[in-house]
Amino acid sequence: MNHVAPQTIRAMRAEADRLLDFGRRSWTDRGFGWLDDSGALISRPLELWINCRMTHVAALGLLSGRSEFAEMADHGVASLLDHFQDTEHGGWYAAIDDSSGAASDSDKLAYAHAFVLLAASSAVAARRPRADELLDLARQVHDQRFWIGDKNLVHERFSADWVEAEPYLGVNAAMHTVEAFLAVHDVTGEQSYLDRAEATTQQVLSWARERDWRIPEHFDLDAIPLPDYNRDSPADPFRPFGATVGHALEWSRLALSVRAARRATDASYDGGLVGAATQLADRAVTDGWAVDGADGFVYTTDWSGEPVVHARMHWVVCEAIGAAYALGIATGEQRWDDAVETWWDYADRYLIDRENGSWHHELDARNAPASDTWVGKPDVYHAFQACLLVGDHLPLAPSFATALARR
Template structure:
């Protein structure tokens, strides 16, 4: 794939701009949910957000912005103290923004995947306490979340780990793949790559059987729940139906799994992953892009590809750009280059807020700013990663922090 120099430069400049927006997210006990102007709100602090912003800060530091060192250290410190459950181990889902006391003490798989990612990125950045945080996160995840027999992760547990939720979700699995790829890069342990590959191939198989729409929700025995959350179709983490953005995100991740394996085994084939990545992205674009006549990706569809939630989420466009970049790199097909430009121009026209900073997180079906699912601009994780991926021309493996650290080593 050949990204034009001016397009790459625009994306790299945007990475610095969203990093500027992230600087104000620090609060006493973690990182806050940001409003439209980049100010932390008075919401309880979310584990997933504090982890993602710790990861973002590590990427900022690895990009040469020294002011992010203090933010990485703050993230490591609060994840090792305020968010850590001193009685049952693991991490609280939310804590009080003022006191740091636990508000929701359940243990959720989705944010625990981000603990792994944040800690691994902090290790790559060489920050104090990161190694200890990563060791603790690996231990908790291996003991409680990873399900070897299913190549999935538990969705959630009660505070004391005694009761697991009778539900398994692909969203938590997807971000665990992301975390395992990062862990493989940081630790050199091939078992994490093996797990990531097994999860990815399994999800690809489920999607292949459903015309490349990914089933998202399962019971504890692994049976698909096709009508799950039909009455709450716009849920931020468990929406009903097929989630267009996840097809795109899994496409990129599948190619990162392949690239990671190729770095170990030059003779590795990986054609199954290329096919899956291509089909997942092709289906997501066919179902989601301008599906109701206006530009933008709809959030979800039913199992026949009919739009259900027509809001346009910023993260979906980010993942579309990432998938197009990855597929262009691997297949060399020009239409992915063309698509990347279309979606980047859409982001410039509709999502990037040049007045108040960052990206609008949600638009309605008329491409007007909306807050039906997402209030404010909580974090910059999706936008930053894609701007760095394309703007810096990063490889599909190793993962973001490791790739940036090795780029810096050679400059």
Template sequence: MTERTTSLGRSEVAGAMRAEADRLLDFALASRVEHGFGWLDESGRVTDRPLELWLTCRMTHVAALGLLGGRAEFAELVDHGVHALSGAFHDLTHGGWFASIDSGQPVDDRKQAYPHAFVLLAASSAVVAGRPGAAELLSLARQVHEEHFWVGSKNLVQESFSADWSSSEPYLGVNATMHTVEAFLAVHDVTGEPHYLDRAEAMTLQVARWARARDWRIPEHFDEDGRVMPDYNRERPADPFRPFGATVGHGLEWSRLALSVRASRMQASASYNGDELVTAATELADRAVADGWAVDGADGFVYTTDWDGHPVVRARMHWVVCEAIGAAYALGLVTGEKRWGDSLLTWWRYAERYLIDTDHGSWHHELDEHNLVSHGTWVGKPDVYHALQICLFVGDALPLAPSFATALAERMATERATR
């Protein structure tokens, strides 16, 4: 399949999305607190709750994207994030990073794969931005991940450990694996080391094959031996990180990531084809849209379905629409099919109508089945990671590879060279 470009109707949305990226960055400025970045409420005020490692990492990454996109005031925020990850969040005794802290002290001292993937992402983005201490942080993060999290025999990551790494959770999750793929692509762009791309591809193909066997619904939860647990968290179907059933938004997010893996491979090897990844990306997105979009009488994507595609949690999460827009953009670039441009426009208009908060900033993180603001799973507007990435992706017409920070840095270098 020959990669080709299409306008995707981007003339209708690109300017609006680039302007929205700046609004999101403005909102993010308020999240800085003494030991990292805090959880923001609906009005953009920091809430009184412990600081989460994943959140501080994602906002450090966001700050790096802001800086690389031309917002010089974000240099200080990148440095603040690197300092927090090198300081209060870092376990000097056992290594790795605490899951959460309060007043600079650990509240949850477990070592979790999901936020450790974001340590890799934040550190790599800070390296691209040329910030002090970033290279040392990335080196340490790579070492910790290599020693503890990567499970090569299963093409997954170990979910979590006790503080001293002596015991591990008898669970393997696709959510943490997905964000490790994202992080590995970014680290590959920074280091050039091929095994990160090899592993990202292996994880993506593994998940695609599991999904193909289940009519392209992704099994999310596995026991420690790699056996699927289809009923996991049935009693907690709206869990923010491990919901029961098939997670519609993950089908869309994996679709985009699959095409980024393929694009990275094509850059590394002129003979690489990657048709299996294009097929997987298309099937995953088609299944997610068929199961999730406007299936219960109102526009919006439901959060989860059962294994037959029936809605379980009908709340509309903002990140799912973001990933739908990203998948549509990526599939449009690769396939040239007009339907993806049409879908992108539909989903952006939905975001404009229901999700983007023009009064207080950022996007409402959760709506109910009637598209009214709700808080069943997410309270407030914790961060701007999903929305910012997609607004930059489409608004700046970024390529599928390299990853966001490197792509912005390359664009900045090109612009400087042509002035």
């Protein structure tokens, strides 16, 4: 049971509504666009991952009591079916032009397709028109193209016609696939998705266990780690070099969600997931929190735990809050509830943009707004989920949309 201060819970719930209001500005003719620091649309192609995230957020907004988000959720579902979908080869384009509707990046990405599954699942939970159609298509594509059953991972990227595959496997895409599988399991009841989510989670935990709880992120097609991958581009937004502090925290929460989902039908189940989630979070906090003379989580470290990229990404503290909340429930330890307070205070002080809305997506090593990796405020997914999780005191399973729908 969590013992987060009531004023913190109220503040986070209020912030969830403020983030929803900011997110409405992303509406475009064919989907949802990338917003700048002031909340204005940036002139650039529409990204599949952003459109999926905002569709998911809109469904959660509707399910949390904001009826005006029904239209936004429906717009997102229509965008995915009518604009992003590749009707010739199947799957979804990585990016499209908002004016013409033509694909500006026709590749098929596992990261973005995981979010198609998530958006569709949330729309189904919210009982939106055409949501079942979208989820059926997304499941077919993922099963046929992305899932690698003998490795418990996903293919990273294909050409538009699915002929060429990138010789790379990534834990980032696998992580969001686990998130999506849990959501699909919740709305379909199909056990195979929970089985896959657990298998991938246990695989990643085994790799982390071998490396003092630092997760290897990058692999070749034989699932052999590539520890020096992107050493020359360490601050990459999706494939940074080294250990990514925020991903350890995100995996910690997901591991506990897998455990909670299992325990819904087997109260004695553990799977070693509480201990592993605690180890992951402890390592991330030791390596990443306030290690360079200022509060905040560094973005990445090397394999000995030394900081590499000192920038503070907003999503990392969001995932820290989520992990601490989950660990507070799973362990009953007060230190995790205290951590929620500490990291919320940090977000309140440095990240929340009271003037323009949403959260600064990146800060420098001294907690001033920066834009070396992220330009503007692409979406509200991470911050909204963190605020909703604590503000609405959601369970660790089922996942967000189903939990809200059952209320």
